[in-house]
Amino acid sequence: MNLKELTDYGKAEKETYVKWIKKAKKANSRSLDDQFHKLHQEAFRKIDCLVCANCCKTTSPIFRDVDIKRLSKRLRMPESKFIDTYLKIDEDQDYVLRSSPCAFLGDDNYCSVYEDRPLACREYPHTDRKNMYQILPLTRKNMEVCPAVSYIMKEISKKI
Structure with missing residues (x-):
């Protein structure tokens, strides 16, 4: 499986999936979740994140207070120093x-x-969540970063 081809596909087919999301949101949410979860398992049997790591190379997770506390403790640094060293506030x-x-x-x-x-980071790419219909726009954006998400979306779009 060519990981770059999958992320390139995610970028190239952006408009196709923006339209597909409108259709998918009307589907039975339980059925949609079931399909996503099945394809999530399938994708991650085929794709090794350690080969890609594109999410870690190109995007940033949101750091909640509990994340900051846990990481600053691990790194043995005050929370304020952790924030000053590694983080910024986004829009x-x-x-x-x-x-x-x-x-x-x-x-x-x-x-x-x-x-x-x-x-x-623990939850990324969020394709095994409940109520997937709620995060379909985010999932579409993640196609541009994560080859597994592109694979999942490509396969699920054939079914809905």
């Missing part, structure tokens, strides 16, 4: 990474704080 007034790629991403694509990573 939505959320804490996000100051720069990309993530400062905790190693050359081998392993996360140096994996056990204590933010909730947003």
